[in-house]
Amino acid sequence: MTTAAETAVEWPRWEDPAFFQQDSEVIQESMGAARRAARIYWYESPVMTTGAWVLSRWEDIRYVSSHPELFCNGRGFLIGDASDPSTIIDQLPEWARDGLEKPGLAPAEVRGLISRAKLSLGDPEVENIGYLDPPRHGQVRSIFTSAMRPSLVRKLKPRIAELADEFLDQVEPGVEVDFVKTLGRIPTTLMTELIGVPRDLREEFIEMASEHLQAVAISPNKPKEEIERGERLTKKFRGYIEDLLNERRASGGAGDDLVSVIATTQVDGKPVPHGIAVPIVSFFINAGETTRASLSHMAMCLAERPDQRRLLVERPELVPNAFEETMRWYPVNWSHCRTATQRTEIAGQTIEKDDLLIVAYASAGRDEDVFEGADEYDITRAFDHDHIGFGYGEHGCPGRLLATTIATGIWGRIVARFSDWEITGPPVTFSNPFIRGAISLPITFSA
Numbered sequence: 001m002t003t004a005a006e007t008a009v010e011w012p013r014w015e016d017p018a019f020f021q022q023d024s025e026v027i028q029e030s031m032g033a034a035r036r037a038a039r040i041y042w043y044e045s046p047v048m049t050t051g052a053w054v055l056s057r058w059e060d061i062r063y064v065s066s067h068p069e070l071f072c073n074g075r076g077f078l079i080g081d082a083s084d085p086s087t088i089i090d091q092l093p094e095w096a097r098d099g100l101e102k103p104g105l106a107p108a109e110v111r112g113l114i115s116r117a118k119l120s121l122g123d124p125e126v127e128n129i130g131y132l133d134p135p136r137h138g139q140v141r142s143i144f145t146s147a148m149r150p151s152l153v154r155k156l157k158p159r160i161a162e163l164a165d166e167f168l169d170q171v172e173p174g175v176e177v178d179f180v181k182t183l184g185r186i187p188t189t190l191m192t193e194l195i196g197v198p199r200d201l202r203e204e205f206i207e208m209a210s211e212h213l214q215a216v217a218i219s220p221n222k223p224k225e226e227i228e229r230g231e232r233l234t235k236k237f238r239g240y241i242e243d244l245l246n247e248r249r250a251s252g253g254a255g256d257d258l259v260s261v262i263a264t265t266q267v268d269g270k271p272v273p274h275g276i277a278v279p280i281v282s283f284f285i286n287a288g289e290t291t292r293a294s295l296s297h298m299a300m301c302l303a304e305r306p307d308q309r310r311l312l313v314e315r316p317e318l319v320p321n322a323f324e325e326t327m328r329w330y331p332v333n334w335s336h337c338r339t340a341t342q343r344t345e346i347a348g349q350t351i352e353k354d355d356l357l358i359v360a361y362a363s364a365g366r367d368e369d370v371f372e373g374a375d376e377y378d379i380t381r382a383f384d385h386d387h388i389g390f391g392y393g394e395h396g397c398p399g400r401l402l403a404t405t406i407a408t409g410i411w412g413r414i415v416a417r418f419s420d421w422e423i424t425g426p427p428v429t430f431s432n433p434f435i436r437g438a439i440s441l442p443i444t445f446s447a
Contacts, residue, residue, distance in 0.1 A: 009033040014054065014358055015045050015079045017219045020334060020431040027334075028375070031056060031363040039347045043358065047220045048082045050107040052337070052356040053349070058367040058388065060346055061359045064338055065393035071357060072133045073395060075339035076111030079433045080118075080218040082337070082356055085110060087220035091227055092117045095124045108339055108354040118218050121238040121282070122231075125275035129283070129398070130216075137394060143272060144280050144398050147261045153405050156190070160409035163190055168417050171445055176424050179299050179441040180292065183414070187295065187406050188288035195284055196244065196257030208237035209285040217434035241281045242274060258284055287399040290332050291406050293437030296427075297330040298323060298411065300441065301377050303423045308379050313419050319411045322379035323404060327389030328365040329377045332435055335360045336391065364388045420446040 011034040012027070013019040020027060034041070035056035044051035055061050064071045076082055085100050092100075096117030100110065112131070119128040129141050163186050171177055188209075192202040211233040244259045249271070253264035262277050272280075302309040302322070312318055340355045351357070365387045366374045390397040397403070425442030 012054075012360075013045070014043060014052070014335065014360075015048055015083070015219070015433060017217075017432050020433055020436065024330065024431075024436070028362070028366055031360060032366060032375075035360075035363050035367065040349045047084055047087055048079075049084055049110060050082060050356055052079070052082065052358045053346075053351060054358045054360065055346070056360045056363040056367075058364040058370040058385065061361065061364045061388060062392055063346070064357060064359055065388075065391065065395065068134050068137075068394040070341055070344050071338035072341050073131050073137075073336075073338065074112050074115070074133045075108040075354070076115050076337050076356060077131050077395075078115070078217060078337055079335065079358060081111040081115045082107075083114070083218065083220050085114070088114070088218050088222070090224075091218045091222060091230075093120060093122045093124075096120070106354065108356075111339070111356065114218070118216055119279065121212070121234055121278060123238065123275060123278070125273070126279055127276050128279040129395075134394060139267060140276055140280075141398055143262065143265055143267060143276065144283060146265065147258050147280075148399065148402050150401060153401050156194075156402075156405060157409055159193075160186075160190065160406055161413055164410045164413035168413060171418075173418070173445055173447040176442050176444050179443045180296050180438045181440070183299075183410065184292040184296050184438070184441070186410055187291035187403075188285065190406060191285050191288035194258045195281060196248075196255060196259050201240075205237075205240065205285065206288070208233045208240070209282065210289050212237055212282065213286045213289050213435070214430065214432070217432040219432065237282070238278060241278045244281070245274060245277050283399070287403060290435070290437070291403045293332045293435070294323070294327060294403065295407055295410060296438035296441050297332070298326040298407070299421070299443060300423065300427060300438075301326055301330055303421055303443065305377060308377065309420065312379060313415050316412060316415050318379050319415065320404070320408045321381065321383075323407050323411065324383055324387060324389075325377060325379050325381050328371070328381075328383075328387030331362050331365060331387075331389040332437065333389070333391070334362045334431075334433060334436065336395070361388050361391060418445040418447060422446075 010030055012030050039057055041054050042051050043054045089097055099113050115131045119130055120126040127140055129137055167183050167186055188206045197205050211230055245263055248260045248263035253260040262272055265272050312322055336359050338357045340351045340353055342353050344351050368374045370385050390400045421443055424444045428440040429438050
């Protein structure tokens with residue numbers, strides 16, 4: 001039932017970066033109003049080449065995510081892919097600009113080209129699992145999953161604990177620290193170790209990876225200086241990854257780092273080409289960045305709820321569940337998109353071939369029909385249904401086990417060391433229609 005108060009709440013402006021820079025609970029309130037009022041609705045914007053169907057409920061989003069044969073990624077997987085090309089053309093590499101000039105391109109084809117271009121690191125030969133569809137998606141994804149199979153991830157637990165203790169040793173009780181720049185650096189530090197980045201280059205490498213991750217969410221009329229910075233760091237990022245791969249291949253892949261594993265893996269009976277290997281290495285380091293965001297979100301959620309914080313310290317076995325609850329209540333991803341591959345139907349609504357769909361993962365985690373007390377943060381919550389904070393189905397996050405292992409390992413060490421913490425200054429966050437995270441989080445721990 002929709003209340004009078006809900007009808008006064010602004011519904012989401014899905015393509016607008018300014019909308020997603022509001023307080024997260026303002027955004028969730030907006031999503032909730034739309035979710036309760038309309039199971040599926042048509043959304044349009046002047047800066048988009050076409051409208052899109054918005055799905056906000058858990059059941060519908062899970063269905064779409066489970067059927068890649070009906071709803072593909074290759075024709076645009078983020079809302080920015082539907083931008084009017086004239087407003088984002090300067091954010092694309094030259095080969096993509098040339099492609100967009102071809103006459104007669106349908107809106108779905110334009111979205112697909114933009115989608116490929118922004119993840120290409122400037123190289124038209126790149127194949128990124130973000131926009132690939134079956135069967136190619138599974139073939140490329142298997143390279144990542146073989147490098148990070150469960151047995152290997154479990155072996156990382158001692159090193160995660162060691163790194164956490166090293167960083168925690170630098171934290172003095174009662175002295176303010178920036179969580180993002182201290183404990184939040186553990187995931188990216190671990191990933192650079194696993195990739196084999198020399199210690200003196202790690203900070204620069206992390207900066208380049210972070211810039212590339214944020215650039216994925218293209219948006220209309222981005223400032224020129226921001227675009228130029230992104231292009232410069234992305235080019236340098238790609239070049240460095242290619243150098244790593246060339247070094248490992250020249251040595252026969254004798255090392256035990258992830259780049260050596262990828263360098264000696266085969267696809268289609270041949271060595272993994274750079275067009276696949278480079279984005280996979282990029283994915284590893286970006287996994288560290290998104291895990292840093294989820295760690296910061298968990299720190300904020302617990303700092304704002306003394307009862308939940310005390311409960312976690314008293315019952316550290318709840319750490320894994322607390323992380324899952326954070327991913328449900330305060331996820332890193334806002335939304336993804338899909339395109340209908342044929343005429344179909346969702347919740348009684350006809351969806352035409354090539355129609356764009358916005359799947360609001362962050363909204364699904366607050367669906368009242370699935371999660372009791374959906375707007376409450378409860379680390380004891382029983383997850384009878386997956387929260388979909390990591391996506392779902394064919395394109396569910398392949399690094400979920402890795403991210404969960406890292407985050408829970410770090411938080412296990414934090415609660416073993418400190419019994420209390422509080423936010424001691426205003427957090428600085430970043431957010432766009434794709435992802436969100438923290439730039440700075442002043443926090444003080446107590447023993």
